[in-house]
Amino acid sequence: MSMMRLPAALAVAALLAVGAAACGGDSDDDGATATQAAAGATTGGEGGGAGGPVSIVASVPPTDHGWLGAISKNAQAAADEFDDVDFRLLEAADADSQAQQIEQVISDRPDALVVLPQDGAALTPVAQRAEAAGIPVVNVDRLFTAPDAATATILGDNYQIGVLAADYIARRLDCRGNVVEIQGLAGISVTEERTRGFVDELRKACPDGGIDIVARQPGDFNPDTGLRVMETILQAQDRIDAVYTHDDDMAQGVVQAIRNAGRDDEMFLTGVGGSQDAMEQIKEGGLYEATFLYNPNMAASAVNMARLIALGEGFPELVPPEVPRQIIVPAATVTSENVEQYEQYAFN
């Protein structure tokens, strides 16, 4: 009982509670599994033992995007914290080469693998092979499609991002106005969830309607595509009150289109992610009013989890040796009122 008074314990409990709650509103197959112990948690880690050095390999997609860059930096920083971790970060150009890379890594027999797959479905088989070979896999952000492909999973909540954005925009517009949505890449789960959460929550927040989504187009997470799409939408719509964009980097192109057209007093805009540029603009005030933090710190947590699993230690404040099977990191609304508090997480 005394252990449960520790703030850390509360933090973990809160994390799990939010995870379970978010899962409930999600179509996720695993449902509320946050408190379920992982069966295979201790199968790996032969090289570990109590306190011995452990080798961890992290595999990530090309980090040509602000958020993914922050993911790899945070993973490296987390590993550097520990003297007993021998860490290697691998960057793959595409799903195929990522699979080949992991295949190679399996033969090196590291004590744990951290994988942010380029494409969850495509990399599920190779993750299953790693698990079968006794190497525990920690899955980050993009889900594998089979439960036996990972010992533990940590991911952000894209549905909740849509929900928070809808709440913010509905309140700000008092349920009256025209909204434009600039999506990410069409046809991937991140984009679909961010849209679904937004639409569902708008319906709840404004039961009598009043907010029209007058345009919804993908900007592919690229600033230049965001620019082109927004330039054209500005032609078609003579009254826009708010713009919900799916990404801070892409939003910079959208911002530019609005300013080039001289219409920045007419509307406000929100982003997603938590980039330095976005946070600076939120602080300055004006067009960019809010972003929804999709914290790349989850990569650091993933490395910590991999280390604990490899050492067979279980999680602090949870009864060892079990580790939670899934942790969902909550999103957060960042506005001019609380931006100082979140700046430490900003990435560039």
Add this chain to the structure above:
Amino acid sequence: MTTSPASGPGTAAAPPSGGGRARRLSGVRLQEYALVLVVIALFVAGSILKPDSFPTWDNVRNMLTQASVVGVLAIGMTFVIATAGIDLSVGSMVAAAGMFGGVLVDPEGSTLLFVFGALAFATALGSINAIAVAYGRVVPFIATLAMFSIARGIALLLNDKLPVGLLELNGGSFGDPAPFSLMWFGTGRILGIPVSVYVFLGVVVAGWLVLNRTRYGRYVVAVGGNREAARIAGVPVRRTILSVYVLSGLLAGVAAVLLCARLGSASPVSGNLYELDAIGAVVIGGTSLAGGRATIVGTFLGVLTFALIFSLMTQLDLSTEVQQVVKGAIVLGAVLIQRPEARL
């Protein structure tokens, strides 16, 4: 308007005793007219479906501004394809050129330095393509596919994967940028027409003159039509092939300036797959992928076709999946109705 091998500007007016050659020439002309109809049809469709926002001067100006980036690339691509080549690297070169110019002027610099840096760097990258194809005898598809990867990598390396802000270069700002600031090239206007549109139209006119009114233009088409015959006729084949890839690189630099000047920054992930739009515009314009037949006017109309399709479908807020089907269908239709070989 068009050029086919060994047919100078005078040939078109000559009596049709030239047989196959003359028929092919008239075929190209028919294609151009057919594409004019496609452009008009798209504009009329937009005017009916979006009467308040589509047929306005503001929207036309916006479409031409947007078309300027891929348009400039497509003119370079026309020369490359005329020699039976291809350049898959133009989108990546746009990103690399912008980033190179951006790094040069960060934190201190001038618009002139940025423009010079972007043009020089893109030309250098294009020269590598040129040497690989003309002297290394690497298949154009492979040489430029390699550059597609190299240039993208360089774009990411130049500033540690981060974009470079260029907004304030030489007094640039939103709305009404100072003349000759970088933003002026993207959003400034002279007599109501955006500077980027002047640049685009200037490149089109220059491209037309070079391809149709110079000996060099005839060389380009001759090399694509029949390389051996061209060599025997005394055409400097290698130097001609070399030149078109250098030109394509230079124009990728121009496109980079026009894009960065609108975006207010250089982004290492910009220009993604622009080569496909450029190649698409060239091919629906009537230039033959097999080489030996090229039309700048056709390419110009092809670029307008793509710009109209994008604007119309985005303004109608069609979903992505519907857009893809409709765009593909319009492109296929545009090519089918103008095929001289098709027996309708």
